[in-house]
Structures are given as C-alpha cells and as structure tokens.
Amino acid sequence: MNVASRPVTPGKTRTCPHCKATILESLSICPGCLHHLRFDQEAAKRQVAATSALRVEGVIRHQPLEEPWEYFLTISVRNDKGEEVTRQVVSVGALQGTEKRTFTLSVDMMTPQAPSGPNVARASSAGGKPSAAAASATGAKR
Numbered sequence: 001m002n003v004a005s006r007p008v009t010p011g012k013t014r015t016c017p018h019c020k021a022t023i024l025e026s027l028s029i030c031p032g033c034l035h036h037l038r039f040d041q042e043a044a045k046r047q048v049a050a051t052s053a054l055r056v057e058g059v060i061r062h063q064p065l066e067e068p069w070e071y072f073l074t075i076s077v078r079n080d081k082g083e084e085v086t087r088q089v090v091s092v093g094a095l096q097g098t099e100k101r102t103f104t105l106s107v108d109m110m111t112p113q114a115p116s117g118p119n120v121a122r123a124s125s126a127g128g129k130p131s132a133a134a135a136s137a138t139g140a141k142r
C-alpha cells in the first residue's frame, strides 16, 4: 500500500540515463538535464520542496578595453575532516568585449523518503557528543 516506505539508503547514487551525470537515486527529476526519470509523484513533491541550503550567484563582466579573459569554473566539496571528496571542473570559457557570465552555485537538501517513518527524528537528536565539535578546533590558535 505505502510505496513511500520502501527503504532508501541516504546518499545512494545512480547514473542519469539522459546526461550520464551521477545523481541521487531518490531523485525523480535529474537536476542536471531536468529529465523526468520515473513517475513517482511523492518523490517529485519531495524534490520540489527541497530546501535551498546554499545559493551563491555572481556576475563577471569583461572590461571592454582589456584583452580577452579565459575562465574555468571549479567546484569542490570537503567533508568534516577537511578532506576533499569531490573536485570538478564544471565549465571553461572566454570573455571579451562587453560579454558577461552569471555563475550560480546551489545546494539543495531533502529527505530521501517521505517524512512519516520513525527514523526521521534521528538526525536532529544525534548531537550528544561534545568531543566531536572540540576535535575540529584542534590546531587552531588560541
């Protein structure tokens, strides 16, 4: 009856059959090419309702009298130990004359399945260890 109760491993990935990007298995719409990957209305609603946790946008304008500029757009993700888990060159290009480019970085968050199960509250009640927070300050100046 309840299709949404199918267990989902948070962070599990798959390959988009359209653009070959690595995406979350829980997504029903590819965030890269925007193709619908399956007809799961509940999953689509969760994805649409995803919380924007971070969004940075900026415009770079070429100065008309300067030489052409080349640019490369790189995104990296580091874990809580500061280790780089992903580093990717997303785009490269050039600007000249009065051209401009707008760059947008966004991070969206959502629960991989319907927030009806008893395991949803787990994430918010896990912060009982002060030693974990203290460890991140190791090596910092006083």
Ligand SMILES: [Zn+2]
Binding pocket: 016, 017, 018, 019, 020, 021, 030, 031, 032, 033, 034, 035
């Ligand atoms: Zn895609």
